[in-house]
Amino acid sequence: MAIATINPATGETLRTFEPIGDGEVDRRVALAASAFRDYRTVDFKQRAAWMHAAAGLLRAERDRVTRLVTTEMGKTLAAARCEVDMCVREMRFFADHSEEFLADASVDGPAVGARQAYARYQPLGPVLGVMPWNFPLWQVIRFAAPALMAGNVCLLKHAPNVPQTALHLDGLFARAGFPGGCVQVLLIEPEQVEPLLRDRRVVAATLTGSEAAGRSIAAVAGWEIKKTVLELGGSDPYVVMPSADLGEAAAVGVTSRVQNNGQSCFAAKRFIVHDEVYDDFAGLFVALMESLRLGDPADEATDVGPLATRRGRDHVESQVANAAGCGARVLCGGVSPDMPGWFYEPTVITGVTPEMRVFHEEVFGPVAALYRVADIDEAIALANATPFGLGAAAWTDDVAERERLVSEIEAGMVYVNGMVSAYPQLPFGGVKNSGYGRELSAYGIREFCNAKTVWIG
Numbered sequence: 001m002a003i004a005t006i007n008p009a010t011g012e013t014l015r016t017f018e019p020i021g022d023g024e025v026d027r028r029v030a031l032a033a034s035a036f037r038d039y040r041t042v043d044f045k046q047r048a049a050w051m052h053a054a055a056g057l058l059r060a061e062r063d064r065v066t067r068l069v070t071t072e073m074g075k076t077l078a079a080a081r082c083e084v085d086m087c088v089r090e091m092r093f094f095a096d097h098s099e100e101f102l103a104d105a106s107v108d109g110p111a112v113g114a115r116q117a118y119a120r121y122q123p124l125g126p127v128l129g130v131m132p133w134n135f136p137l138w139q140v141i142r143f144a145a146p147a148l149m150a151g152n153v154c155l156l157k158h159a160p161n162v163p164q165t166a167l168h169l170d171g172l173f174a175r176a177g178f179p180g181g182c183v184q185v186l187l188i189e190p191e192q193v194e195p196l197l198r199d200r201r202v203v204a205a206t207l208t209g210s211e212a213a214g215r216s217i218a219a220v221a222g223w224e225i226k227k228t229v230l231e232l233g234g235s236d237p238y239v240v241m242p243s244a245d246l247g248e249a250a251a252v253g254v255t256s257r258v259q260n261n262g263q264s265c266f267a268a269k270r271f272i273v274h275d276e277v278y279d280d281f282a283g284l285f286v287a288l289m290e291s292l293r294l295g296d297p298a299d300e301a302t303d304v305g306p307l308a309t310r311r312g313r314d315h316v317e318s319q320v321a322n323a324a325g326c327g328a329r330v331l332c333g334g335v336s337p338d339m340p341g342w343f344y345e346p347t348v349i350t351g352v353t354p355e356m357r358v359f360h361e362e363v364f365g366p367v368a369a370l371y372r373v374a375d376i377d378e379a380i381a382l383a384n385a386t387p388f389g390l391g392a393a394a395w396t397d398d399v400a401e402r403e404r405l406v407s408e409i410e411a412g413m414v415y416v417n418g419m420v421s422a423y424p425q426l427p428f429g430g431v432k433n434s435g436y437g438r439e440l441s442a443y444g445i446r447e448f449c450n451a452k453t454v455w456i457g
């Protein structure tokens with residue numbers, strides 16, 4: 001895909017960008033390596049001051065950035081505003097807590113034959129972030145804010161359809177006072193990623209994106225023996241048991257499914273509902289999905305905007321067509337409306353079986369699959385019947401059920417009586433094909449650190 005801003009609500013190409021050449025990539029990597037040599041010695045107080053300044057700038061530019069994100073990838077203005085606010089909160093959180101997260105971790109010295117022993121967290125160097133378009137600010141900040149606070153420097157290869165958002169972030173850190181070379185956005189083509197990752201000056205990588213991209217990055221980084229964190233796709237279960245507040249479970253479930261126009265890795269995608277409450281839940285859920293207003297994401301009254309790319313919309317369309325062709329029932333939606341742009345109607349399907357693609361694949365659009373189960377055993381088995389393991393939500397007021405759902409669902413995150421979300425205080429990440437490693441919290445900031453053992457006799 002060319003590097004370009006194409007408005008998904010109209011299909012119009014607004015601006016195109018030339019990728020930088022290999023010589024320029026080399027110059028930028030050299031700059032990152034030299035910036036790291038100085039930046040690693042900057043103390044936490046100074047790093048935090050720059051990070052707070054960057055957060056303040058982003059907050060001040062909220063309206064402009066919100067419109068840019070909406071124009072480039074089609075999320076509603078409300079969603080884009082919320083994304084800016086999440087970024088600001090995260091930057092402030094890591095500005096305030098990184099020193100504490102990375103303080104020397106002492107152990108009992110005499111127990112290891114030492115006068116004193118501890119782990120010291122030290123930065124690794126230039127880290128490459130390969131990022132997707134769906135949360136074009138948040139994904140970058142989620143990686144960059146802790147990486148910078150730990151003393152690393154960042155190289156960013158963003159998705160080709162959000163170049164202006166990417167460049168805005170590049171400028172943001174420099175304007176906030178971070179030394180040149182600490183955060184660099186590289187507008188490059190897909191084939192330029194591998195040599196960059198193999199470059200000995202790039203010491204680690206993090207990728208948020210599809211399974212295929214994750215495999216490709218991990219294979220190269222594995223050969224080069226470089227640390228990686230992978231945040232990949234998800235097909236999160238949303239389990240509803242009889243003791244749940246059905247009205248709230250349905251409303252929150254709809255929000256979770258259609259947030260970001262249905263393009264969120266941690267959205268609830270498979271709704272697994274106990275037989276006793278299935279019909280009531282399905283009635284509430286379908287009515288709410290039908291009531292959503294699909295339209296121009298720049299209109300404040302819109303609930304669901306277009307999908308970000310034509311390819312993405314066509315993919316969702318083909319997944320639903322495959323399910324319908326194999327016998328699934330479409331309870332609402334199921335079509336791309338006849339209008340410009342890459343819209344897809346909020347859709348609910350039921351009667352999904354393992355022969356259908358949607359049973360195993362991630363559906364990256366506003367499509368919910370409803371499943372009826374007889375008991376909690378079946379609910380847990382179905383929740384785990386996926387290659388993914390990112391998040392899971394479970395609705396129940398029964399303590400014993402809650403304990404089983406929390407401990408037996410195979411996922412990196414379980415939210416009870418709520419929807420999976422991201423908070424800087426909590427670790428974020430998955431298991432199985434959803435990836436490995438964690439972002440956010442003390443766990444996230446330590447991923448790109450050398451936990452150096454120090455033993456003093």
Ligand code: NAP
Nearest residue numbers: 131132133158159190193209210213216231232233234265
């Ligand atoms: P994608 O196609 O994998 O692209 C993500 C990034 O990886 C882009 O910058 C892309 O750039 C690059 N890329 C793709 N293939 C590559 C390869 N073989 N080698 C190196 N780089 C490569 O993903 P997407 O479709 O844009 O994003 C949606 C996916 O991201 C979904 O599966 C979603 O669940 C996942 N996601 C996960 C999380 C999480 O935290 N777990 C968060 C958000 C999204 P090019 O297009 O230029 O190649």
